[in-house]
Amino acid sequence: MDWKLFELNPKPVLVYGVNSQRVLKVNQAFCKKYGYSESEASSLTIPQLHPEEQRKWAKKALEDIQEDSSSRNHLWRHISKDGEQFFVEISSHSYSYEEVNARMVFIHDVTERIEAERKAQKAFDELNHHVNNSPLGMVKWNADFEIIEWNDRAAEKMGYSSEEVMGKTPYDFNYHSADELETVEQEMDYLISGKKEKSRYDVKLYDKNSELIDLRVHASARRNDDGALISVITFLEEVTEQKKIQLRYQRLFENANDGIFLMEKDRFIECNEQVCTIFGCSKNEILGNTPADFSPEYQPDGEPSLQKARKVINKSLTEGPQVFYWQHQRKDGSLIDTEVSLNSVSLGENIYIQAVVRDVTKQKENERKLRRSEELFRNLFLQAPSAMVMVDTENNVSKINKSFEDLFGYTEEEVLGQNLDEVLSSGDGAPKMSNDGLHGNRLYTDIKRYTKDGEELDLLLSIIPVHLDGEPIAGFGIYMDISEQKEYERKLKQSVHDKKILLEEIHHRVKNNLAIVSGLLQMQVMSVDDERLASYLQNSQLRIQSMSIVHEMLYQSKTLSEIEMDSYIEKLVRVITNTLQPEDKDIDVNVSSEDFWLNINQAIPCALIVNELVTNSFEYAFEGRDSGQLDVAISKKEDMVRVQVQDDGIGLPENFEEMRKTSLGMSLIENLTKQLETEIEIESGDWGSEFEFTFIKADKPGSSSSGKI
Structure with a gap:
């Protein structure tokens, strides 16, 4: 066992004796999470990491798994030294520690996930309450997608009474086209299979009076503890007028060079062809999903994509337009750098988020190459064996390297912003920088300069002017000590x-x-x-x-x-x-x-x-x-x-x-x-x-x- 990896593991890890159930070794992540020092932890038993009311159960559970040598995941509630309770998911495997029959335990804090699940259930119950009193048409389906509830607003929109539709399935309605029915079937499959818990889609169909209407269907699935579908509740929103507005909007962005999509909250409801090109998939594969579905798990700054996406979306709604860089993931798994602009827009009576996505992969690559070139140049400049100095157009020192410090005896802090000729006590008319660029045509010349201690040096000076768009911006001086050569020459x-x-x-x-x-x-x-x-x-x-x-x-x-x-x-x-x-x-x-x-x-x-x-x-x-x-x-x-x-x-x-x-x-x-x-x-x-x-x-x-x- 590599104990260094054990110590450096960012997750809490411990080793305990199977027979004694006593903690034998912990890493620093454990001490930080649970609040115990290593010596305090060595006096604990595994059941003592549980709340008082669960310790007997924990002891019995440990006895059940002590003969199992394979890794297994368990969900437990633990308690820290100061009484803070949290949920953990652990995996363990048998391990021989100092000739003691032991198990090594890896601990993962899942408190946020458990709390999120609880909040989701509570939210669902609250939503159920509001649904029953919603002004939208509400339809409830059983697990076989047969209608079991049909409220008055649904009857108003579709023209069918509750008695007329009870027990009917989505196949019993008259759709505008086969594509509409295919969309409904697909969303049904998603909800039945568990690929989606919620669904929203638009469909065109005919009401009882054969009038074509646009409906936006909001569907939500309810499942039992085993994940089996119990029922699906859908809300029917007539969006005929809204669709007309969207059609006009569609013409504005469909042929744009940048990717443009429309989101309702955090889900795509419309996009142009450029988005499909950027993501490398069809529009049907994009709509209904979230930005996180087309992003790696983490952004380059280390923040989870899902969390960061929600944050910038909320900011666009509350603080105004947001512009930022984002890394997307194509359908084939390849990554693409984009610049995203989010802005809230009003369409009809609703507020949506408009996103403009621009592929900046080449720009980012150029920036990376530029940073790499800058780093190479910086290392070349700083580590060069010859003394080097960079001056501005006024011949003032901007930067020196280590060899310059060694040759002349000055630190960078002593010469920054100083006139180079004054620093080196020179006035021999050697080439120098000015607003007009490099004075003189000679790029190489023999000169004499003086160190900080007043020692005279014979040097070979090379001048390299730097121009941008034909204008001088800086100059480099490279000094080679030729005192020995000059003495030999004399x-x-x-x-x-x-x-x-x-x-x-x-x-x-x-x-x-x-x-x-x-x-x-x-x-x-x-x-x-x-x-x-x-x-x-x-x-x-x-x-x-x-x-x-x-x-x-x-x-x-x-x-x-x-x-x-x-x-x-x-x-x-x-x-x-x-x-x-x-x-x-x-x-x-x-x-x-x-x-x-x-x-x-x-x-x-x-x-x-x-x-x-x-x-x-x-x-x-x-x-x-x-x-x-x-x-x-x-x-x-x-x-x-x-x-x-x-x-x-x-x-x-x-x-x-x-x-x-x-x-x-x-x-x-x-x-x-x-x-x-x-x-x-x-x-x-x-x-x-x-x-x-x-x-x-x-x-x-x-x-x-x-x-x-």
């Missing part, structure tokens, strides 16, 4: 700056060292008498100067990995020209270079190739000539770099290919072109010589291919 920038200075210094020193080597070679050239050796030394000097120029330009440049090729080539060719230009010759040197940058690991081999080609032209191309022209061109189209060195000299010797194999310069050129992943193309004739090579511009890997600073 350190990284400092490190890069330091490395840049170091690289500049390295390039400067390399350039100086190369200049020293170049100067030494120049001095060596001037000190030797061997022209061939001097030429070798001079060529080496130019090669070193070519590399020195690179380091000089890198030192002076904003980048430490790329060279501006037009400046580089022009400077290189000028140095070569100034070094090799013969005094007895006039060599015109032209440099044509487009403005583009080249990675140092491609720029150096490219420049060294140009150095070798230009040097060779000065040394060999113009032998026996007083003048000449040398053109150097470098261009770029998309990613392709093209280099041309052309002279109008004497051309290459016939044995050039043999010389090429042993020439240090040509060997150097071939090695350098391999670094550029290309080959040099050579053309020569009596018009001169042309050297050309192309390669793909790329960020060539190497020690200096780190990109721009």
Whole structure:
């Protein structure tokens, strides 16, 4: 046994010993209902829960059921500690409690039901008295639906005397149609079978003079204690004029989009087709029933449908129109949400209740979805790991989440209604809300804000404006603490700056060292008498100067990995020209270079190739000539770099290919072109010589291919 369920049961429950009839255990609901504490209850016997005059009978009844192990319902009268008596219906079953033969008893308070039955009987007796003196036509039928009483008013309405109708049944009257007779038969069946205790229906039939009359029949059944029908009393109300009024009214609401029905007290007497659609049944299945018959047992607020229906109906009669939400139950058992409007109306001499029912199932579903979305949003907002704040159009704080409190140190109570910028001590022009919406177009920005304790924070702020019908209504700010990232960024920038200075210094020193080597070679050239050796030394000097120029330009440049090729080539060719230009010759040197940058690991081999080609032209191309022209061109189209060195000299010797194999310069050129992943193309004739090579511009890997600073 799960004693937790025992304790939490909302109904009184107890366990008693079969032999001793003593109470062994009770739950809190029992203590509350009977007024005993648990210790007081354990000193009671079951008969002591009954009034004094019933205790002997109760003891005997317990002895009769003590051997019955099955659950059985009994109706008893109990008494509380303070003497309050009430009716209970109990069910019990055998149970072993701490090795004692016991029974567990479930107690249900049915006092209201018993009292209601008594009141109903009293009301019936009173009604019987009034019926006999009623101005309405009264007809009393026996259990076989034979007339046993027929008052004078019934004789006036129908034209038949009492003697003429005694012993007759409803089948002996002349109805307007078969449908009328079918209605009467159906109501008779309801009363005979016990499906209804009361019935009200309208019928058209002919009186003794063959005149068609509309009658409203009010029927009430009387039964014996076994539920068998004893008699049925009916009151006949002529409603011919009222029917005419109803016909006009029917035309007004029959085709309405909303469900409309008419009630007399709490029973449906008329409805339009839309009601049938809402309830999912025919009109005959609706009329004569109550709203509770088309409702679940309980409404969503927990109140019984029958009780709540009577309450709002009475209010509509006494306090005026009532509008409320109601949950109906269709014939197939499905539930439907409706909005109901009740209003009392006068038709003829009678007061009725008009109800307008509108299906709001979709509306309710949309409301549920909206509430669910709001709950999801609320949880997302409150539980988000990032600090979030909602502001109005004046930038005043409407709501903050827990992460905001943790980040800035403020509670929600401290900042509600305050200007957000004033709270966070900011005035840096970051985006904010106003009557015109979000100021500025940036939705993400780095900002500095201050905590409650004055600590400065580096933050990433995201702004999300909210508009309704094109008008700003609020804004959300999302803050991410990037203080660590900012500190790392500052350190990284400092490190890069330091490395840049170091690289500049390295390039400067390399350039100086190369200049020293170049100067030494120049001095060596001037000190030797061997022209061939001097030429070798001079060529080496130019090669070193070519590399020195690179380091000089890198030192002076904003980048430490790329060279501006037009400046580089022009400077290189000028140095070569100034070094090799013969005094007895006039060599015109032209440099044509487009403005583009080249990675140092491609720029150096490219420049060294140009150095070798230009040097060779000065040394060999113009032998026996007083003048000449040398053109150097470098261009770029998309990613392709093209280099041309052309002279109008004497051309290459016939044995050039043999010389090429042993020439240090040509060997150097071939090695350098391999670094550029290309080959040099050579053309020569009596018009001169042309050297050309192309390669793909790329960020060539190497020690200096780190990109721009």
